[in-house]
Each structure stands twice: as structure tokens, then as C-alpha cells.
Amino acid sequence: MIVIGGGVIGLAVAWRLAQQGAGVLLLERDEPGRGTSHVAAGMLAPVSEAHPREEPLLRLGIASAQAYPGFVAALEEASGLDPGYLECGTLIAARDRDEAEGLERELEIRTKFGLAVRRLTPTEARRLEPALAPTIRGALEVADDHAIDPRQLTKALVAAARRAGVQVRTGTAVTEVEIGADGAVGGVRLSDGERLSSDALVIAAGVWSPGLFGLPPEALVPVRPVKGQIMRLRDPGGAGLMTRALRLPAAYLVPRGDGRYVLGATVEERGFDTSVTAGALFELLRDAVELVPGLSELVIDELSAGTRPGTPDNAPVIGAGSVRGLYWATGHYRHGILLAPITAELIAQALLEGQLPSLGEPFSPRRFERGRKLPTEVGA
Amino acid sequence: MIVIGGGVIGLAVAWRLAQQGAGVLLLERDEPGRGTSHVAAGMLAPVSEAHPREEPLLRLGIASAQAYPGFVAALEEASGLDPGYLECGTLIAARDRDEAEGLERELEIRTKFGLAVRRLTPTEARRLEPALAPTIRGALEVADDHAIDPRQLTKALVAAARRAGVQVRTGTAVTEVEIGADGAVGGVRLSDGERLSSDALVIAAGVWSPGLFGLPPEALVPVRPVKGQIMRLRDPGGAGLMTRALRLPAAYLVPRGDGRYVLGATVEERGFDTSVTAGALFELLRDAVELVPGLSELVIDELSAGTRPGTPDNAPVIGAGSVRGLYWATGHYRHGILLAPITAELIAQALLEGQLPSLGEPFSPRRFERGRKLPTEVGA
Numbered sequence: 001m002i003v004i005g006g007g008v009i010g011l012a013v014a015w016r017l018a019q020q021g022a023g024v025l026l027l028e029r030d031e032p033g034r035g036t037s038h039v040a041a042g043m044l045a046p047v048s049e050a051h052p053r054e055e056p057l058l059r060l061g062i063a064s065a066q067a068y069p070g071f072v073a074a075l076e077e078a079s080g081l082d083p084g085y086l087e088c089g090t091l092i093a094a095r096d097r098d099e100a101e102g103l104e105r106e107l108e109i110r111t112k113f114g115l116a117v118r119r120l121t122p123t124e125a126r127r128l129e130p131a132l133a134p135t136i137r138g139a140l141e142v143a144d145d146h147a148i149d150p151r152q153l154t155k156a157l158v159a160a161a162r163r164a165g166v167q168v169r170t171g172t173a174v175t176e177v178e179i180g181a182d183g184a185v186g187g188v189r190l191s192d193g194e195r196l197s198s199d200a201l202v203i204a205a206g207v208w209s210p211g212l213f214g215l216p217p218e219a220l221v222p223v224r225p226v227k228g229q230i231m232r233l234r235d236p237g238g239a240g241l242m243t244r245a246l247r248l249p250a251a252y253l254v255p256r257g258d259g260r261y262v263l264g265a266t267v268e269e270r271g272f273d274t275s276v277t278a279g280a281l282f283e284l285l286r287d288a289v290e291l292v293p294g295l296s297e298l299v300i301d302e303l304s305a306g307t308r309p310g311t312p313d314n315a316p317v318i319g320a321g322s323v324r325g326l327y328w329a330t331g332h333y334r335h336g337i338l339l340a341p342i343t344a345e346l347i348a349q350a351l352l353e354g355q356l357p358s359l360g361e362p363f364s365p366r367r368f369e370r371g372r373k374l375p376t377e378v379g380a
Numbered sequence: 381m382i383v384i385g386g387g388v389i390g391l392a393v394a395w396r397l398a399q400q401g402a403g404v405l406l407l408e409r410d411e412p413g414r415g416t417s418h419v420a421a422g423m424l425a426p427v428s429e430a431h432p433r434e435e436p437l438l439r440l441g442i443a444s445a446q447a448y449p450g451f452v453a454a455l456e457e458a459s460g461l462d463p464g465y466l467e468c469g470t471l472i473a474a475r476d477r478d479e480a481e482g483l484e485r486e487l488e489i490r491t492k493f494g495l496a497v498r499r500l501t502p503t504e505a506r507r508l509e510p511a512l513a514p515t516i517r518g519a520l521e522v523a524d525d526h527a528i529d530p531r532q533l534t535k536a537l538v539a540a541a542r543r544a545g546v547q548v549r550t551g552t553a554v555t556e557v558e559i560g561a562d563g564a565v566g567g568v569r570l571s572d573g574e575r576l577s578s579d580a581l582v583i584a585a586g587v588w589s590p591g592l593f594g595l596p597p598e599a600l601v602p603v604r605p606v607k608g609q610i611m612r613l614r615d616p617g618g619a620g621l622m623t624r625a626l627r628l629p630a631a632y633l634v635p636r637g638d639g640r641y642v643l644g645a646t647v648e649e650r651g652f653d654t655s656v657t658a659g660a661l662f663e664l665l666r667d668a669v670e671l672v673p674g675l676s677e678l679v680i681d682e683l684s685a686g687t688r689p690g691t692p693d694n695a696p697v698i699g700a701g702s703v704r705g706l707y708w709a710t711g712h713y714r715h716g717i718l719l720a721p722i723t724a725e726l727i728a729q730a731l732l733e734g735q736l737p738s739l740g741e742p743f744s745p746r747r748f749e750r751g752r753k754l755p756t757e758v759g760a
Contacts (some may be wrong), residue, residue, distance in 0.1 A: 225685075233658055278613055278643075279676025282665040289662050295661025303680060 001025070001200035001351070002188060004174050006032035006211070006341045008040075008150060009329050010204030011157035015078075016344035017202075018164035025196070026166055029173035029208075030052040033154025036206050036336060039230055039306030040150040041262045043245060043252045045090060045339045047145075047212070051054055056362035057315050061335060062113060063359060064342035065144070072148070072331055073342040079159035079289040084149030090142040090245040091120075091129060093291055098339055099249070100137045107140060116143045131241050131294045147245050147254045150337050162283025167348030177326070178200060189214075202347060204329040206309040207272070208335070219322045222364050223331050225272050225307030229280040231303035233295070241294050248287040253295070261298065263288050265306075267334070274305040297350045308333050311368070318346050319361040327351055328365040381405070381580035381731070382568060384554050386412035387708050388530060388720045389418075390584030392536035395458075396724035398544035400732055404543035405411070405576070406546055407568070409553035409588075413534030414718060416586050419610055419686030420641045422532040423625060423632045424448055424538050424718045425470060426488055427525075435696050441715060442493060443739060444722035445524070451721040452528070459539035464529030466637045470625040471500075471669055472511060479629070480517045485618050487520060496523045506760040508583040510619050511674045527625050528636045530717050555557075555595040557581060565705030569594075571665030582727060584709040586716070588651070599702045600700070603711050606651050609660040613675070622675050628667045633675070641678065643668050645686075645716070652695035654685040688713050691748070698743040699736040707731055708745040718730025 003014040006028025014026040026032075046061025072085040094100040105120070110117035118141040125139035126132050132139075133244045162168060173191040180186035180336045187197040204208050208227040235241050246253040254262045283302065289295050311317055311331035316339060320327055329347050332339050346360040356364065383394040386408025406412075426441025450467040458559040474480040483499070490497035498521040505519035506512050513521075542548060553571040562564035569576040583589055587605040615621050618639040626633040633643045645658045661683065669675050691697055691711035696719060700707055709727050714718050726740040736744065 162644060231658070236655070274681040275616070276610070277676065278665055278678045278680060280668065281680065282659060282669050282676065285658055285662040287667070289659065296657065296662065298658045299655040300658060300661065303683070 001202065002027060002198040003204055003207070004188070004205035005206060005330075006030075006158075006168065006170065007037040007204065007206055007336070008033065008154060008157065008291030009206070009332060009343055010202070011093040011154065011161055011345035013156055013202055013204055013329050013347045014064050014166045015161040015164055015191075016348045017351065018161060018166045020348055022352065023318035024166045025162075025198070026161065026168045027174055027348070028168065028170045031170055031190075032158045033167065033193040037154050037310055038152050039228065039265070039304050040337050041089075041230060041252055041254050041264050042084075042150045042153070042337050043145070043254055044147060045142075045145040045247070045252075046107070046338060047113065047142075048116060050246055054315070058113065059204040060165060060342060060359060060363070061338055062115070064238055064339050066180070067341040067345070068146070075156050075160050076317065078331045080165060081156040081159050082152060083156040084152030084256070085146065086148065088244050088255055088257065090141050091132075091138040092126060092142060092247040093125060093132060095135065095290065096112060096137060099272045103138060103140050110142070117141070118143070124197075128243055129242055131245070131292050133291055133293055136291065147246065149256055150336060152294050153337065160368045167263065172214060177212050178214055179216070179296045179323060183324065185323060198353060199325045200327070201303045201325060202327045204330055207307045208328055208333075209309065209330045214324065218369055219326065221317050221321070221328055221331065221368055222312055223309045223317075223374065226310040226333065227268040227270040227305060227307050229268070229276055229282065229303070229305040230262060231300060232285060232304070233261045235259040235261070235264060236299045237297075241298075242292060242306050246291065248291060251284055251287065253288055253292065256374065260301070272307060274307065276303045276305050284311070304328070308336070316343065316363050317365045317368070318360050319350050319365060323370055381582065382407060382576065382584045383584055384550065384568070385417050385584035385586060385588070385710075386410075386538075386550065386598050387417040387584065387586055387716070388534060388537065389586070389712060389716055389723055390582070391534065392720040392724035393582055393584055393709050393727045394546045395537055395541040395544055396728045397539060397545045397731065400728055402732065404541075404542065404546045405578070406548045406628050407552065407554055407570075408548065408550045409571075411550055412538045413531065415588070416686050416688055417530050417534050419608065419684050420717050421485045421610060421632055421634050422464075422530045422623040423525070423634055423718050424527060425474060425522075425525040425627070425632075426718060427486070427493070427522075428496060434695070438493065440722060440739060440743070441718055442495070444719050447527075447721040449724070450527070451473070452525070455536050455540050455703040458543060459536040461536040462532060463536040464532030464636070465526065466525045466528065468624050468635055468637065471475070471505060471512075471519050472522060472627040473505060473512060475515065475516045475670065476517060479708065483518060483520050485591040490522070491646065493538055497521070498523070503581065508628070509622055509624060511672050511673055515674055516671065519624070520567055525625065528717060529636055536706055554592060559596070559703060563704065565703060579705045581705060581706070582707045582731070582733060583708055586710055587687045587714070589689065589710045595703065595706070598749055599706065601697050601701070601708055601711065601748055602692055603689045603697075606690040607650040607653060607687050608645030608683060609648070609656055609664070609685040610642060611661065611664060611680060612632070612677040613641045613643060615626035615639040615641070615678050616683045617677075621678075622667070622672060628671060628673065631664055631667065633668055633672065640681070642690050652687060654687065656683045688716070692718065696723065696743050697745045698723055698740050699730050701728060701745045702749055
């Protein structure tokens with residue numbers, strides 16, 4: 001079988017399939033992990049930005065977050081590499097009454113789903129993280145929201161996938177999906193003209209998924225790029241400024257545990273534009289420096305921008321499409337790193353056992369087929 | 381004669397000396413213009429940040445600003461290259477009553493020195509520069525404060541110097557100044573061990589000037605590095621957001637005339653540290669975005685940091701030192717680009733005619749010799 005796309009999703013899927021004995025060829029036009037995964041911050045936060053109507057997505061995220069410790073342990077053993085998982089926990093701080101009220105809503109959701117959460121006074125929060133500004137109004141400690149370094153994760157996934165027998169072929173783009181006379185997937189055509197046969201195909205090409213030709217219009221999944229800008233910072237003084245991740249009003253400050261931090265990301269509808277703009281940096285820094293004044297002393301290692309794959313309902317697309325042999329694992333929007341383990345598991349079950357588990361049903365690509373219920377109803 | 385240092389000052393001095401018939405060897409350890417000049421914003425503003433007690437420096441700056449049009453015209457002709465001079469004029473905007481009062485003091489100084497200056501209402505200022513925030517309290521138009529692109533300037537100076545006969549030798553550091561038995565300059569020793577003889581030596585090595593060995597302690601000029609961080613921005617929509625330079629409370633926004641802008645620079649006492657920090661970017665952007673909200677849309681082309689050569693009184697060091705044959709052209713702090721033409725002229729007169737013009741006298745290196753008046757009294 002063929003997996004198209006060598007980001008975290010495609011790699012996790014390929015590795016999982018190979019672990020279960022499948023022969024897998026992974027096609028990546030660039031180098032693995034150089035697209036959206038390369039820019040991701042790596043927060044593993046299933047609840048943080050959830051709206052109540054997104055319960056199925058919450059359940060999916062929680063399942064994936066709970067699978068993470070086992071996933072990274074297996075990955076470390078299989079790859080011989082450190083996947084960069086950091087059990088740091090997260091703080092959510094409120095700066096004013098509005099934000100303090102927001103914390104109460106967060107608390108409710110987390111309590112409802114049985115997740116660890118604790119209300120902190122400003123003093124308690126600053127005892128945990130002395131770098132927090134004295135002006136905070138309150139905080140939540142979310143002890144189980146952790147983080148991973150997506151670049152280390154990608155490297156480990158490539159190694160594990162290869163060791164499990166996945167053939168990783170880079171530098172060649174897939175230009176077309178070939179459909180046989182029987183209406184099922186027959187294979188793919190590459191940019192160098194070569195044709196590869198396969199009766200099973202997983203599209204994990206993220207924002208580039210719509211660039212594949214050959215699929216009938218009714219089988220297509222709509223994916224748009226959603227820009228995110230992000231900063232990589234480094235404390236010349238080493239680790240210790242913040243030990244936990246910090247959720248900001250519209251971003252995260254994520255520690256790597258060694259004095260490096262990631263601050264991001266913006267959410268912008270700008271097509272495939274990946275420029276780094278003054279306004280985005282300013283907004284990221286404004287919130288972050290207000291909450292953690294000591295951040296000013298950090299050195300900027302990297303500014304970057306990427307695009308997340310967003311579907312019309314911003315929920316991922318996981319499972320079998322309307323063409324036989326075609327599977328989708330894309331559209332993970334802001335949650336691709338978090339959802340990699342569960343997506344790999346769901347795709348493996350759908351592909352190898354012929355049945356998408358019920359947890360994945362709300363994310364079936366079939367919801368975008370013409371005549372089906374409107375995308376905005378998903379998860380309602 | 382030998383000029384040590386291939387920044388804007390060293391290049392301008394070497395070119396001027398060669399124009400007057402001198403045989404000049406310029407020694408630059410890196411590539412010309414890759415040090416402080418490479419990071420400079422290029423504002424040509426003799427008055428902007430002056431304090432009343434710095435009258436000699438004001439007069440020096442005004443003389444150099446007035447020499448600029450002729451300097452760049454000659455440079456363009458001599459080099460065949462565009463030196464990047466932009467007669468943009470400058471606005472100084474006030475955001476509150478304090479800053480509005482500051483404008484009145486600026487107005488006084490400029491009027492006193494006979495410089496063009498005009499008080500503008502907010503409406504008048506926004507008629508000139510519609511991108512200015514509607515919240516400004518008032519502004520000054522400083523029609524004669526222009527800007528130059530230091531990178532283009534450097535390239536043109538290298539070409540002009542070479543065409544005038546200057547031998548530019550790069551990639552070799554000067555490690556030592558050799559003093560002859562007669563107590564006068566004898567030559568220099570290079571890092572590769574080679575010795576070069578010369579009875580006249582101009583030290584234009586900026587922040588690296590104190591790294592030259594061999595001079596008697598009483599002849600040394602104290603120069604320290606003063607860090608500046610700067611951003612290079614680009615408007616994807618092309619030129620037009622701002623046509624004039626804008627003085628911010630602690631920096632400048634300098635247009636290049638083609639949609640590119642430079643925003644900077646900070647002033648930090650950090651030794652030779654040239655890291656780019658979150659806090660510096662934040663402060664630059666905070667003031668700039670408040671005054672020109674449209675700046676948010678600009679793309680960040682480059683973040684950089686450099687060090688300016690600062691003396692104990694932050695005024696430049698120009699002229700003959702206490703060792704015969706030794707001349708200084710360093711310590712230009714925040715004004716190196718502005719002061720290049722006048723420094724070249726003063727050094728040429730001091731070296732070729734044996735007399736530093738009175739305009740340059742307050743900047744003689746002799747003021748730092750032991751037993752002389754305190755540096756802080758200079759210019760009083």
C-alpha cells in the first residue's frame with residue numbers, strides 16, 4: 001500500500017501499517033517532516049481551544065493524548081531516537097476578569113471529561129512558575145497537557161518506519177491518483193512519469209492534498225491552508241524560566257526543557273503565503289511578554305510560518321473515501337501532532353480490518369460528499 | 381599610507397586620501413562593510429537625538445549632512461554605482477503631551493541652527509503621511525533629514541576607492557601596530573605574520589580598534605561596543621506606506637523608497653553580544669505599530685544586531701594621536717554613516733596638510749590622554 005505525505009501523520013500511519021505486517025511505500029516530494037510538521041509548536045492539548053459543539057473532536061484528542069506516552073515509548077524503542085516528548089504540564093493564566101471567567105468555563109469542560117485540572121490563585125501560580133507576571137488574576141493548572149518537539153518526533157518516526165520495513169521515497173511528487181476500470185484505486189503516477197500500482201492508498205498530504213489529480217470530483221476532500229507564524233526562542237541562561245507550557249490568549253509558549261521555547265502560532269487565512277510579518281510577531285510577543293516579562297531576554301533562533309490543513313468544519317478527515325481503496329488522513333488543522341497516534345490507529349483499523357472504529361466515525365471523509373449533511377453540522 | 385578597517389568610515393577616508401593623490405592600502409579582516417556598517421539603518425539626522433551640551437557634535441553632523449549631496453554625487457560618478465541616497469525628509473510624531481513638549485525643544489534647537497523645520501497639526505501630518513495613526517498629537521516635519529542605504533553606500537565606496545587607486549586587501553587581520561625606534565609609526569604586522577611598512581596609519585577599525593596591539597598605553601583610545609538590534613521589513617504591496625523617515629521615541633523607521641524599510645535600532649550595553657532578542661523586537665515593533673498601524677502587514681526580511689563604537693563621551697575620535705604618523709577615525713557611535721564624509725575630509729586635511737580644521741578639534745584623540753580634561757567635559 002502507498003501513503004502519500006511524509007509529515008507526522010503520514011509517517012505515523014505508515015509506521016503503524018508496517019508494524020501490523022503491511023508492505024508500505026511512503027511517498028514524500030520533499031524531505032520527511034519539512035512541511036507543516038516542521039513549523040508546528042508541538043502542544044498536546046486536546047481541550048484547550050475546544051468549543052462545546054466539538055465533543056467528538058474532544059474525545060478524539062483526549063484518546064490521542066492518552067495514547068501518547070505509550071506511542072512515544074514504542075517509538076523511542078523502535079527508532080533508537082528520542083522523540084522529544086516532554087511531560088511538562090500546562091498553565092492557563094488569566095490577565096483580567098474576562099479571562100478569569102474563561103478559566104471557569106475551561107474548568108467545567110475539563111471536569112466534565114474527567115481531566116486533571118486545578119484552580120490556582122495568582123500566588124499559587126507564581127509559586128509554580130515564578131516567571132509569571134505578578135499582575136495575573138488567576139490560573140488553571142492542567143497537569144496532563146504536555147508537549148513534543150515535532151522535529152525530533154519526525155526524525156524518530158522516519159527511523160521507526162524504515163526499521164519496520166516502510167520504504168520511504170523522497171524527492172518525487174505524486175501528480176495523479178489512478179482509478180482502475182473497476183472504479184477502485186489502481187495506483188499513482190509520479191512527477192517523473194513513473195507509475196506505481198497499489199490497491200490501497202492513504203492520502204496524508206495535508207494542505208497539499210487537493211493538488212492530487214485523478215479523483216472523481218465527488219470523492220474530493222476540501223482542504224485549505226491556514227497560516228501560522230511561530231517563533232523559536234532560546235534562553236542564554238539555560239532552562240528554568242518556565243518549566244510548564246503556558247497557554248496565551250491566542251497562542252502557546254512551549255518549553256523544550258533545555259532553555260529553548262516555541263512561541264506560537266497565529267491563525268491566519270492567507271492561502272499558501274508563508275511570509276513572516278511584523279504584526280504577527282508583535283502580537284505573539286505582546287501577550288507573551290505581558291505574562292512572562294523575562295521572555296524579553298530570550299534570543300530569537302528562528303522565525304517561521306507554515307500552513308495547517310483546514311477542512312470546512314476544521315475537523316480532520318480520517319478513514320475510507322468513496323473510491324474503493326482510497327483512505328484519507330488529512331485536515332488535522334491545529335491538531336496534527338496531537339492526533340498522529342490516534343489517526344494512525346484508526347487508519348490501520350479501517351484499512352486492515354475494514355472498519356473505522358466509532359471514535360473515528362464523525363471524521364469520515366464521506367461527510368463532505370455531495371448531498372450529505374452540511375459540514376457545519378459535524379460534531380453537533 | 382595604511383587605513384585599517386573597511387567599514388564606511390575607513391572606506392570614505394581611503395577614497396578621500398587617494399583622490400588627493402596619496403597611495404593607500406586599506407586592510408579589512410573580513411569583507412568591506414560587513415561589520416557595523418552592514419547593520420546600520422542609514423539615517424542622516426544630525427540633530428535628532430542631540431542634547432544641548434553636544435554643540436560641537438551638532439555642528440559636525442550638520443556639516444556632514446550638508447556635504448552629503450555632493451559626496452554621493454561624486455561617489456556615484458566615481459563608482460558607477462547608486463549609493464542608495466534617498467532625499468526622503470523626516471517626520472517626528474508626538475503621541476502624548478510629553479512627546480509634544482519634546483517637539484517644542486526640537487523646534488528650538490533646529491531653529492537656532494538655521495535648519496528647516498515645520499510644526500504640523502495631526503491633520504497636516506496625516507496629509508503628508510496617511511499611514512500615521514489618527515491618535516498622534518502633533519508632528520515636526522524635518523525636510524532635510526534624509527537617509528542612505530549603508531549596504532549600497534559601502535559597495536559604491538569600495539568601487540570608488542579601488543578606481544581611485546586604493547589597494548583593498550581583505551581577509552587578513554592587523555594584529556599589531558609597529559612603532560619605530562624614533563617613536564613614530566613604522567608599519568603593521570598581519571595575522572599571517574607579514575609586516576607592512578608605512579609611516580602613516582589611520583585606525584578606522586570601529587569597535588575592533590582596541591584589539592590592535594603595539595601602541596603605548598597613553599596613545600590608546602577607549603572604544604566600547606554598543607549593541608543595536610534592527611529589523612529589515614518589506615511591503616509586499618510595494619512602496620507608498622511611508623515616504624518619509626519617521627523618528628520613533630527610541631528608533632527610526634527608514635524607508636528605502638522601494639517598499640523596503642528599516643526599523644531600528646536599540647541601544648544596549650552588552651559587550652560584543654550580537655544576538656537578536658525577543659524584548660528588543662517587541663519594543664521596536666510596539667512603538668512603530670502604534671504610530672504606523674499598517675506596518676503590521678510588512679514582511680520581515682531580516683533581523684540583525686551589530687555593535688557601534690562608543691567612546692567615553694560617545695563622540696567620535698578624529699585626527700592625529702600622540703604617536704607620530706598615527707591617526708584615528710573611530711568611535712562614531714550612532715553617527716558613523718552620517719559622519720563619513722566629514723570624517724574623510726578632516727582626516728585628509730590632518731594627514732595631508734598637517735592640520736585638523738577647527739570643526740574637528742573637539743574630537744581629537746588627545747582628549748583621552750592621561751592628565752587631559754575629563755572626557756565628559758568634551759563639547760561642554
